[in-house]
Amino acid sequence: MKPGAFLENLFVRKIEFDIFPAENSDCDEFSRLHGERFYRRWGDGEFHSLMTQDTVFGFxxxxxxxxxxxxxxxxxxxxxxxxxxxxxxxxxxxxxxxxLGWRLMLAAMRETRARGGETIFLEVDEGNVSALGLYRKLGFRQVAERKGYYADGDGGRSTALVMRLDLR
Structure with a gap:
């Protein structure tokens, strides 16, 4: 532990989060954050279109x-x-x-079970080490890959790993 870390932890209040069901009014914020994290930002209209579908849910x-x-x-x-x-x-x-990623994924997994789902799939860029670590800790395993699926800002392409989690 670095010097002063103990005292720092005593005097710095940790930020606390709660997980809430996603709402249509969240679309603009979702779009902004998506743009910070991904090369191709989804617009608020794209999020709104998804949120109006009965099969789509989020947190x-x-x-x-x-x-x-x-x-x-x-x-x-x-x-x-x-x-x-x-x-x-x-x-x-x-x-x-x-x-937060862990808590959001657990919420999605619970809702999938509540909707009668037995399996969850996702795609992740093979270079996204932190996301891969999270998904593997949750029990996802790679079942396929899509070469050249993701584009980056430099004209490069990367592989998407398809991962699966059985909820039963």
Whole structure:
């Protein structure tokens, strides 16, 4: 432990978050955060279009104590015919390493089960080490890959790993 860390932890109040069901009014904030985390930003219209579908659900992580620092993160998923797909998940850089991704994924997994889902799929860039670590800790395993699926700002392409989690 670095010198002074103990005292720092005593006097610095941790930011607390709660997880809430996503609402149509969240679309603008979701779009902004998505643009911070991904090369191709989804517009608020795209989020609104998704949110109006009966099969789509999501959750937001919001500050519940301390200074209001805005949206901490969100997840959107779609469930149909016993399966779900994580459409997108994003956590603000300001709140990395605080367990928000874990909590958002658990909320999506619970809702998938509540909707009768037995399996969840997602795609992740093979270079996104932190996301891969999270998904593997949750029990997801790679079942396929899509070469050249993601584009970056430099004209490069990267592979998407398709991952699956059985909820039974």
């Amino acid at each position: 937001s992580a919001r500050v519940t104590s301390g200074p209001s620092l805005g949206l901490g993160g969100f997840v959107l998923a779609r469930a149909a015919a016993g399966e779900a797909e994580i459409l997108t998940i994003a956590v603000s850089d300001k709140f990395g390493r605080q367990g």
